[in-house]
Amino acid sequence: MQDVLQHLINGLSLGSIYALIALGYTMVYGVLQLINFAHADIYMMGAFSSFYLSRWLNLEAHPGMGSLVLALVASMATCAVLGVTIERLAYRPLRNAPKLNILITAIGVSLFLEFTAQVVFGADPKVFPTLINDVALIETPFVILKSLDVTVFVVTLLALGVLHYLVYHTRFGKSMRAISHSLTTANLLGINSNKVIVITFIVGSALAGVGSVLVGLKYPKIDPLMGIMIGLKAFIAAVLGGIGNMTGAVIGALLMGLSEEFVVAYLSSTLRDALAFGLLIGILIWKPSGLLGQNSIEKV
Amino acid sequence: MSLLLKVSDFHVFYGSIEAVRGLNFEINKGEIVSLIGTNGAGKSSTLRGLSGVVETKGSALLEGHEILTLPSHKRVEQGIVHCPEGRGLFPHMTVKENLEIGTFFRADKTGLQKDYELCFSLFPRVQERLTQLAGTLSGGEQQMVAICRAILSQPKILFLDEPSLGLAPLIVSQIFSVITTLNERGSTILLVEQNARQALKISHRAYVLETGEIIYQGTGQELLEKSEIQKSYLGI
Ligand SMILES: Nc1ncnc2c1ncn2[C@@H]1O[C@H](COP(=O)(O)OP(=O)(O)O)[C@@H](O)[C@H]1O
Ligand SMILES: [Mg+2]
Numbered sequence: 001m002q003d004v005l006q007h008l009i010n011g012l013s014l015g016s017i018y019a020l021i022a023l024g025y026t027m028v029y030g031v032l033q034l035i036n037f038a039h040a041d042i043y044m045m046g047a048f049s050s051f052y053l054s055r056w057l058n059l060e061a062h063p064g065m066g067s068l069v070l071a072l073v074a075s076m077a078t079c080a081v082l083g084v085t086i087e088r089l090a091y092r093p094l095r096n097a098p099k100l101n102i103l104i105t106a107i108g109v110s111l112f113l114e115f116t117a118q119v120v121f122g123a124d125p126k127v128f129p130t131l132i133n134d135v136a137l138i139e140t141p142f143v144i145l146k147s148l149d150v151t152v153f154v155v156t157l158l159a160l161g162v163l164h165y166l167v168y169h170t171r172f173g174k175s176m177r178a179i180s181h182s183l184t185t186a187n188l189l190g191i192n193s194n195k196v197i198v199i200t201f202i203v204g205s206a207l208a209g210v211g212s213v214l215v216g217l218k219y220p221k222i223d224p225l226m227g228i229m230i231g232l233k234a235f236i237a238a239v240l241g242g243i244g245n246m247t248g249a250v251i252g253a254l255l256m257g258l259s260e261e262f263v264v265a266y267l268s269s270t271l272r273d274a275l276a277f278g279l280l281i282g283i284l285i286w287k288p289s290g291l292l293g294q295n296s297i298e299k300v
Numbered sequence: 301m302s303l304l305l306k307v308s309d310f311h312v313f314y315g316s317i318e319a320v321r322g323l324n325f326e327i328n329k330g331e332i333v334s335l336i337g338t339n340g341a342g343k344s345s346t347l348r349g350l351s352g353v354v355e356t357k358g359s360a361l362l363e364g365h366e367i368l369t370l371p372s373h374k375r376v377e378q379g380i381v382h383c384p385e386g387r388g389l390f391p392h393m394t395v396k397e398n399l400e401i402g403t404f405f406r407a408d409k410t411g412l413q414k415d416y417e418l419c420f421s422l423f424p425r426v427q428e429r430l431t432q433l434a435g436t437l438s439g440g441e442q443q444m445v446a447i448c449r450a451i452l453s454q455p456k457i458l459f460l461d462e463p464s465l466g467l468a469p470l471i472v473s474q475i476f477s478v479i480t481t482l483n484e485r486g487s488t489i490l491l492v493e494q495n496a497r498q499a500l501k502i503s504h505r506a507y508v509l510e511t512g513e514i515i516y517q518g519t520g521q522e523l524l525e526k527s528e529i530q531k532s533y534l535g536i
Contacts, residue, residue: 171404178390178401184353185388190376190405190453 005143007265008258013149015257016156017218019250020211021234023163024083024204026241026249030180031193031200033099035243037106038086040231041113042079042205046212047222048121049078051128060129067131068151068213076209083205084198092194117224125223128216152214159210160250163203167246172199180244229273233260236280242293251291301328304488305350305457310358312342312349312512319345321512322358327457332479332489334499334520336533337509343492344385346509347459351375351382362456377405379456383463385492387446391435395426395445398434402449412452418485419448422478440471447478457488464495476502496533500524508533 021043028036050071054060059067090109094102138145167173175196178186187193215230216222237256241248256276263275283290305327312320320342327333335343349356352372360368367375376382381402389398399419406412420427423444429437434445443463450458460479464472472495480502483489493499500506503520508529516523523529 174393174397174401175404177393181390181392182388184348185384185390186401187353187372188351188376188382188384188388189402189449190373191401192371192373 003142003265007261009143009145009149011258011261012254013152013218013257014261015237015254016153017211017214018230018234018237018256019253020156020159020207020214021230022238022241022249022253023246024208025235026238026243026246027176027200027204029238030244030246031176031183031197032091032102034091034102034106035235036086036091036204037103037231038090038109038113039083039204039208040227040234041110041117042082042086042227043208043212043231044117044222044224044227045082045113046075046079046205046209047128047216047226048117048126048224050075050213050216051126051222054129054131059131063131063133065132068155068217071131071213071216072155072210075213076206079205079209079212080202083201087198087201114224114228121224123224125221128220128222130220131213131217148217152218155210155214159207163207163246166203172196176200233276236276236283239290240279240283242290245290245292248290248292301330303327304329304331304363305490306359306361307350308359308361310346310349310360311356312345313355313357314345319512320349323507323509323512323514325507325514325517327488327490329488330483330486331504332483332491332502334491334493334496334503334506335509336493336496336499336506336523338533339494340511341509342512343509344461345512347382347384347461347490347492351380351459373405376453379454380459381450381453381455381457382459383446383450383461385461385465387442389434389437389442389445389449391433393434394431395434395437396430398445399426399430399449399452402453406452406454411454415452415454419451422451422481423448440467440474443467443471443475447475451482455487457490458482459490459492461492462494463491464493464498472498496529497524 024039025036028034053074054071057070059070086109090105091102094105132147132151134146134148136144137147137150167176175186175191178191179193179196183193233256234253237252238249240255241252260272260275263271303326307323307325310320310323311318323346335346337343345354348354350360352370352375356368358368359366362378362380367378367380370378403412425441426444426448429441434442437445447463463475467475476498479489479491491499491503500520500523505519506517506523507514508516516526516529
């Protein structure tokens with residue numbers, strides 16, 4: 001029974017990474033009612049940018065906080081720039097087009113990034129550098145708390161803390177919540193919605209950038225299609241929590257991480273990915289608006 | 301009297317549907333002007349078009365400057381402030397946050413403070429509810445918050461869309477008396493109402509809309525006495 005604690009730690013660690021990615025889906029959905037399928041590939045590009053930066057600066061030779069921060073900054077910046085570019089070039093021109101057109105465009109952008117990455121970076125997996133030393137901080141017969149897991153947690157909490165501040169205590173956050181409720185009303189109140197939408201893409205993409213470095217540290221193998229599965233799971237986590245609801249996305253992601261860890265530990269590891277889709281089907285049947293969602297269902 | 305807003309050959313479209321068909325009207329500084337008409341006549345569409353949240357054609361000059369080419373948020377900065385039908389509050393935000401949202405573009409701290417004081421003197425109830433979620437307020441209180449939010453956006457011209465809709469008679473007369481007070485303090489108001497009698501009573505001038513076109517215009521008093529208006533809109 002003691003290993004329950006260990007699985008709890010692992011599950012929360014995995015779930016917090018899902019949360020970083022799920023938030024990007026839910027924030028963009030909140031302001032545009034668009035499922036940004038390219039989000040998972042923005043995440044992938046973040047991993048590659050920090051991979052190349054680390055190689056270029058030979059960060060692996062100096063593992064520690066400094067190297068981690070550099071990799072995080074590179075990844076966040078790349079993701080933010082890419083997110084804004086995609087919004088500007090692909091989504092904004094279709095702002096008033098039927099939802100289906102935008103959805104198909106999002107899938108197109110996603111495929112474009114995946115195949116471009118395969119051509120540019122190569123389709124074979126690359127080994128993500130060890131940017132911090134993974135040592136056991138606490139070691140008992142039952143539980144091992146490793147520095148990597150603690151780092152993942154601390155970085156995630158910091159990122160969520162900054163996000164919380166942005167969303168609840170700044171003009172941007174209040175404007176973003178206003179737009180999520182009603183774009184028309186927000187426009188009537190003098191909010192420059194284009195500006196807020198751009199910042200939403202910056203923040204959501206940068207969070208995915210944080211997630212990509214943490215995943216790189218924990219599961220150090222990256223490839224151009226690495227975003228697909230984790231993106232799907234994060235998306236399902238966002239739907240589970242109620243798409244458009246940020247607290248819901250975090251709760252959904254933690255639930256997803258925990259249930260995945262426990263299913264693998266006590267049932268079978270072959271069920272790892274089946275679980276996510278089982279959850280999705282379950283939500284769509286019993287609670288399509290998600291755990292915390294109030295919005296009615298959108299036909300996609 | 302100086303001309304504040306001049307609207308010419310103004311059309312509003314929802315896709316291929318033309319909801320407003322070539323309106324011409326004017327609003328002078330310091331006036332209360334009403335748009336009245338039955339449900340679906342195009343009153344709200346007119347306001348939405350002037351605010352820039354639906355597609356339009358034609359011209360609207362605010363103090364001589366064209367506004368129809370500006371994005372909606374710029375129009376608010378220019379002083380076109382719209383208190384929408386159904387109040388448009390954000391139910392999951394506090395009253396305080398709802399009020400702040402209308403002020404983001406303002407830089408004048410002292411002027412803003414004065415406007416807050418004005419709001420709280422008109423509606424003490426709003427000040428008492430600042431920390432409450434807007435969704436938990438009564439309909440009347442929500443309307444008060446919506447009017448305060450509009451005042452805080454520093455309007456040159458204030459659009460009020462059905463401010464009395466669905467409210468108890470006592471609250472309705474309070475809202476109408478606040479409209480009069482605001483006007484006496486210098487505000488210019490474009491009022492849309494189904495409650496035609498009360499609207500005409502406080503209006504300097506009014507336009508009657510039917511299927512997207514102006515069919516009558518005159519002073520509030522003239523229209524109150526006109527027999528066609530009495531029959532169709534005042535239920536006499
Ligand atoms: N979002 C919309 N899409 C399509 N038609 C609309 C929309 N809103 C209003 N209309 C149509 O425009 C006309 C005018 O509506 P509206 O301006 O709301 O009238 P009023 O405010 O005078 O009751 C109506 O025929 C209505 O059906
Ligand atoms: Mg209306």
